Amino acid sequence: MKLKLRIWRQKNAADKGQMVTYDIDDISEDASFLEMLDVLNERLALEGEEPIAFDHDCREGICGMCSLVINGQPHGPERNTTTCQLHMRKFKDGETIDVEPWRAKAFPVVKDLVVDRSAFDKVIAAGGYISAPTGTAPDAHATPVPKVDADKAFVAAECIGCGACVAACPNGSGTLFLSAKVAHLGLLPQGQPERDSRVLNMVQAHEDLDFGGCTNTGECTIACPKGIPQEFIGRMNRDWLSASGK
Amino acid sequence: MSDATEFYSSGEPIADTKAPAAAPVEERWTQRKFDVKLVNPANKRKKTVIIVGTGLAGGSAGATLGELGYKVIQFCFQDSPRRAHSIAAQGGINAAKNYRNDGDSVHRLFYDTVKGGDFRARESNVHRLAEISTQIIDQCVAQGVPFAREYGGLLDNRSFGGAQVSRTFYARGQTGQQLLLGAYQALMRQVDAGNVELHARHEMLDLIMHEGKARGVVVRDLMNGEIKSYTADVVILATGGYGNVYFLSTNAMGSNVTAAWRAHKHGAYFANPCYTQIHPTCIPVSGDHQSKLTLMSESLRNDGRVWVPKEAGDSRRPSDIPEDERDYYLERIYPAFGNLVPRDIASRAAKNVCDEGRGVGPGGLGVYLDFSDAIERLGRKAVEAKYDNLFQMYERITGENPYEQPMRIYPAVHYTMGGLWVDYDLESTVPGLFVLGEANFSDHGANRLGASALMQGLADGYFVIPQTVGEYLAKNPATAVPDATVQAAVDGVNAQVEKLLSIKGERTVDSYHRELGHIMWEYCGMERTDEGLRKAIGMIRALREDFWQNVTVPGSGDDLNQSLEKAGRVADFLELGELMCIDALHRTESCGGHFRAESQDEDGEAKRDDENFSYAAAWEWTGGDKPVLHKEDLVFEYVKPSTRSYK
Amino acid sequence: MAVTGALMVLFLIGHMVGNLKIFFGLEEFNGYAAWLRTIGEPALHHEWFLWIMRVGLVVVVVMHFGAAAELTARAKRARPVKYQHRPKVNGSYAARTMRWGGVIILLFIIWHILDLTVGVANPHGVHGEAYQNVVAGFAPDRWWVTIFYVVSMIMLGFHLRHGLVSAVQTLGAKNPKHDRTLNVVATGFAVLLSIGFLIVPISVTLGVVD
Ligand SMILES: Cc1cc2nc3c(=O)[nH]c(=O)nc-3n(C[C@H](O)[C@H](O)[C@H](O)COP(=O)(O)OP(=O)(O)OC[C@H]3O[C@@H](n4cnc5c(N)ncnc54)[C@H](O)[C@@H]3O)c2cc1C
Ligand code: HEM
Ligand code: HEM
Numbered sequence A: 001m002k003l004k005l006r007i008w009r010q011k012n013a014a015d016k017g018q019m020v021t022y023d024i025d026d027i028s029e030d031a032s033f034l035e036m037l038d039v040l041n042e043r044l045a046l047e048g049e050e051p052i053a054f055d056h057d058c059r060e061g062i063c064g065m066c067s068l069v070i071n072g073q074p075h076g077p078e079r080n081t082t083t084c085q086l087h088m089r090k091f092k093d094g095e096t097i098d099v100e101p102w103r104a105k106a107f108p109v110v111k112d113l114v115v116d117r118s119a120f121d122k123v124i125a126a127g128g129y130i131s132a133p134t135g136t137a138p139d140a141h142a143t144p145v146p147k148v149d150a151d152k153a154f155v156a157a158e159c160i161g162c163g164a165c166v167a168a169c170p171n172g173s174g175t176l177f178l179s180a181k182v183a184h185l186g187l188l189p190q191g192q193p194e195r196d197s198r199v200l201n202m203v204q205a206h207e208d209l210d211f212g213g214c215t216n217t218g219e220c221t222i223a224c225p226k227g228i229p230q231e232f233i234g235r236m237n238r239d240w241l242s243a244s245g246k
Numbered sequence B: 001m002s003d004a005t006e007f008y009s010s011g012e013p014i015a016d017t018k019a020p021a022a023a024p025v026e027e028r029w030t031q032r033k034f035d036v037k038l039v040n041p042a043n044k045r046k047k048t049v050i051i052v053g054t055g056l057a058g059g060s061a062g063a064t065l066g067e068l069g070y071k072v073i074q075f076c077f078q079d080s081p082r083r084a085h086s087i088a089a090q091g092g093i094n095a096a097k098n099y100r101n102d103g104d105s106v107h108r109l110f111y112d113t114v115k116g117g118d119f120r121a122r123e124s125n126v127h128r129l130a131e132i133s134t135q136i137i138d139q140c141v142a143q144g145v146p147f148a149r150e151y152g153g154l155l156d157n158r159s160f161g162g163a164q165v166s167r168t169f170y171a172r173g174q175t176g177q178q179l180l181l182g183a184y185q186a187l188m189r190q191v192d193a194g195n196v197e198l199h200a201r202h203e204m205l206d207l208i209m210h211e212g213k214a215r216g217v218v219v220r221d222l223m224n225g226e227i228k229s230y231t232a233d234v235v236i237l238a239t240g241g242y243g244n245v246y247f248l249s250t251n252a253m254g255s256n257v258t259a260a261w262r263a264h265k266h267g268a269y270f271a272n273p274c275y276t277q278i279h280p281t282c283i284p285v286s287g288d289h290q291s292k293l294t295l296m297s298e299s300l301r302n303d304g305r306v307w308v309p310k311e312a313g314d315s316r317r318p319s320d321i322p323e324d325e326r327d328y329y330l331e332r333i334y335p336a337f338g339n340l341v342p343r344d345i346a347s348r349a350a351k352n353v354c355d356e357g358r359g360v361g362p363g364g365l366g367v368y369l370d371f372s373d374a375i376e377r378l379g380r381k382a383v384e385a386k387y388d389n390l391f392q393m394y395e396r397i398t399g400e401n402p403y404e405q406p407m408r409i410y411p412a413v414h415y416t417m418g419g420l421w422v423d424y425d426l427e428s429t430v431p432g433l434f435v436l437g438e439a440n441f442s443d444h445g446a447n448r449l450g451a452s453a454l455m456q457g458l459a460d461g462y463f464v465i466p467q468t469v470g471e472y473l474a475k476n477p478a479t480a481v482p483d484a485t486v487q488a489a490v491d492g493v494n495a496q497v498e499k500l501l502s503i504k505g506e507r508t509v510d511s512y513h514r515e516l517g518h519i520m521w522e523y524c525g526m527e528r529t530d531e532g533l534r535k536a537i538g539m540i541r542a543l544r545e546d547f548w549q550n551v552t553v554p555g556s557g558d559d560l561n562q563s564l565e566k567a568g569r570v571a572d573f574l575e576l577g578e579l580m581c582i583d584a585l586h587r588t589e590s591c592g593g594h595f596r597a598e599s600q601d602e603d604g605e606a607k608r609d610d611e612n613f614s615y616a617a618a619w620e621w622t623g624g625d626k627p628v629l630h631k632e633d634l635v636f637e638y639v640k641p642s643t644r645s646y647k
Numbered sequence C: 001m002a003v004t005g006a007l008m009v010l011f012l013i014g015h016m017v018g019n020l021k022i023f024f025g026l027e028e029f030n031g032y033a034a035w036l037r038t039i040g041e042p043a044l045h046h047e048w049f050l051w052i053m054r055v056g057l058v059v060v061v062v063m064h065f066g067a068a069a070e071l072t073a074r075a076k077r078a079r080p081v082k083y084q085h086r087p088k089v090n091g092s093y094a095a096r097t098m099r100w101g102g103v104i105i106l107l108f109i110i111w112h113i114l115d116l117t118v119g120v121a122n123p124h125g126v127h128g129e130a131y132q133n134v135v136a137g138f139a140p141d142r143w144w145v146t147i148f149y150v151v152s153m154i155m156l157g158f159h160l161r162h163g164l165v166s167a168v169q170t171l172g173a174k175n176p177k178h179d180r181t182l183n184v185v186a187t188g189f190a191v192l193l194s195i196g197f198l199i200v201p202i203s204v205t206l207g208v209v210d
């Protein structure tokens, strides 16, 4: 395949950055999107130019490290698929492809396509856990959990923390990510004692970290590679209202 | 067979002195916990612990040590601790809960693990692992890990290779993810409480030694290139496996040996480096662009049938090959176990048929895993219910629909049993340097059973290290590390960075990595020979020399520079690869993940040599000269070595 | 946001029902307008209820607008650098037009009050003669007023379509089991309300009411 790539290059956080055009040829349809960038980077390195920085690690769609907004869509055009799992056969020969980083105040660009997502860790640190000191746990069967709750909690827990929801949200909101964790822990009996403080603290942290507010536009769910449903946002709002009322 | 001592020399034997060997195996851990000295709570605050790695092993250790009151400083190279490669584990985690009432017990798990490891692991350690396994499940459930449950609300189990009982706990195909998130969340709680100081996107590049003890690390801040140093009372490495020495593996792109290797150069022995697990069901390579391999869960072999054409070079489409021209080779050779033979056997059989020219797909490196019988027998719905997510993943990657045409699979490097040598307390041969998880060599011998790496990582981090590190800290009051010592370590790292940047040669880092991978896969992969290994050692040496003359690392050292990160890792792989070949060369037996062509029986099955090789090989670095071999004799008091047979 | 939105919705329902009385002729409509001013009497003074409602509505609109402005400002802050490639709208169109739609509605309300309450923008513009005002306001030669109303009502429809579902979600009352019902109800309600309002100016312009 032959492609024209327009890629965001930005030397560092202070740099303004711009789109740079690269022509690339001989790309296999079986290559993944990131492998296509690898090929380009090999060429750039040999030409003495600096390769394009982008985040990635597992390349299996689970670590949440890869990002990239491809033609205006976080993780590209294929639904429920991370960038690392996206393959070139989804594009047309000769196509022009725009590649940009996640854009959000809370995720400042470090270099080129790499952003700093530590804000998500801070949201989790604010309450996205169950306090269970090591060694104090009762037998795992002490508390049965209804299968429906366990399954639903699992769906929420599938979030890979990639940040595509923020990138897609017109408000730059991380509410889907936030609500997924609130729902995961709030659905389990083990999560009940801290349910109120968790939602209050996490919502507060999310706001303090410069994420936008949610107006229920629903772009996040569609961009989410794990298809985390919007219903968790409603659930979180309910928890929040009830906790605020106490 | 020719002598391999031109490549290494022999040193003093080595032994674990920490396990209370006099006690019966099931009492050793209890005994040890009682024997270790405790650090009183007020003093814990004054003790600093460095942990490198935030996977299951490091994450659980950080959370627990922080909670106990130690001052923890923790690092990972990813942008968040939650992205450590443990996240990718699919299948499950073993525990001897016996919730099925099917005859499981701590002893049985112990037995299965020792046997699965082909009698090359230390009994004391494995028994402790089996004991702790049950506590792990309790701990994870309390943290909110959403394990699969049954309608009654109790935990579900599945069975896994190498066991006759159902003891594997799982969370759909994402067990590693869920366990890691549990540990990560617990860790973030400690970060919030101020007990853990976390540095993501920091890569450890050297160990700081003082008075013969590990006292700190030199790290590079990957965001801005700054080289920084941190000192502590003790250093813990939990940096994962080194499968990426093969370039293509199921590991994450960033998985590396750097932290362990640089510790090795300070005196930590590297044990059994050649024990590599090769997983039979991965998606084959599709072209030169290939950057990593994706595992397809082993469970597929429950319903898929493996075959290749009978004729070499048969390039017809699979549907055009009639039944009697297909060779269901696993069912043919291993009638008793059929498609369900253990990983190493399935992998080697695939390699053999491909070597005969009967492989399928691009480059002839693949075999079919066919579900048409299963679809006919069970109906498409049932197959969907079991495997749909895997089938979708396969289709996403290959563009082929496994409901309509057979999957193509090929073995790939998956796990490394070898690692830094540790004793019962998980302390390496460098005092004050502890090693956890896949980075150590401890529990899996020559072959790891499915679902036991997660168990080991969490056992090490949640339950073992919190007990044993106290013993060390109580007995080794730390003295201040002189500034000059720290500065020297920092200077060393700076020098390496500058060296790499200044070569400005003609070849990219990846091209070296790929070539090294080819050599390792060809000569130190599924089947190893005396001749091939010797050749490989020569090739690796030449390649390494060329690397230091001719590599090009664009960009500078003072900002984010992914080429530079890779260059450092590949430089270490180029040294490790040689040691792996030497280890493989010296071990002339076949065992577990190490198959020497010279050591097989008439049927082509692996032949262990207990008389000569019932030891763990711990290698000492000698500054680039011949490494020194220290043998740790393995004693089997409880599980008597026997031959595996799956016919 | 949700609470103020809901209050306005309540007002709109009442307002629409009142407006439809125009089809029963001049007396009934003007009588209704007059009655509006007497609600609460004798406990309240003449027109007090109306004034209380007006103040209440202004407060609600200001709060709603304020909250919208705050959210918008927060959104701007949260994404200081725009995408080069225009983000693809995958979600609903209604959701994406809440802000501009809201502004159009606000402009509409201002015009509308000048037109039919204060009367300065109305060719008839006589207090107490609501019927005549309406008929004059939407006279066929003032078709552009009608068009402006039509556009505004369509925006209002969109705003409500998303607003209703959104409010339910914001108040945490959304239950995924009833998602479809909720969507149907919201769409139905939005369409009904838009049509209910539009039918009046259109009828006048087409001469059905005169
Ligand atoms: C695809 C796949 C599937 C698997 N499935 C299973 C399964 O079903 N069951 C099972 O039991 N096991 C499974 N395994 C094996 C198991 O996942 C791993 O062995 C285990 O998770 C390793 O955990 P760890 O904590 O030791 O290391 P990792 O999780 O790899 O963590 C390493 C950590 O060290 C950090 N690090 C590394 N080097 C440096 C450095 N130089 N400086 C700073 N930080 C560094 C990394 O950032 C990371 O945080 C699977 C493995 C793979 C690859
Ligand atoms: C003054 C002009 C207006 C502006 C600028 C405006 C803007 C907005 C915005 C930005 C939202 C946010 C979307 C959200 O939170 O989901 C919203 C929600 C809403 N609006 Fe308006 N709007 C205006 C007028 C109105 C009117 C007149 C009504 C009612 C008839 C109304 C009803 C609603 C409702 C019900 C919601 C949903 C609230 C929620 O989700 O919490 N709005 N509006
Ligand atoms: C398109 C159809 C509409 C018609 C024909 C209409 C008609 C009228 C009339 C006749 C009045 C004057 C009542 C009186 O003075 O007694 C009025 C007042 C008012 N209308 Fe409408 N209206 C319409 C739509 C709307 C909409 C959509 C809104 C809000 C978004 C709205 C908000 C108001 C307000 C706030 C007043 C002022 C009430 C007061 O203070 O007395 N109207 N309308």
Ligand code: SF4
Residues within 6 Å of the ligand: A158, A159, A160, A161, A162, A163, A164, A165, A166, A176, A177, A180, A220, A223, A224, A225, A226, A227, A228
């Ligand atoms: S909710 Fe979805 S898009 Fe957002 S971080 Fe989680 S996985 Fe990524």
Ligand code: F3S
Residues within 6 Å of the ligand: A168, A169, A170, A171, A172, A173, A174, A175, A176, A213, A214, A215, A216, A217, A218, A219, A220, A221, A230, A233
């Ligand atoms: S796209 Fe944004 S507005 Fe809410 S529903 Fe999703 S966070």
Ligand code: FES
Residues within 6 Å of the ligand: A055, A056, A057, A058, A059, A060, A061, A062, A063, A064, A065, A066, A082, A083, A084, A085
């Ligand atoms: S690289 Fe891990 S999810 Fe894409």
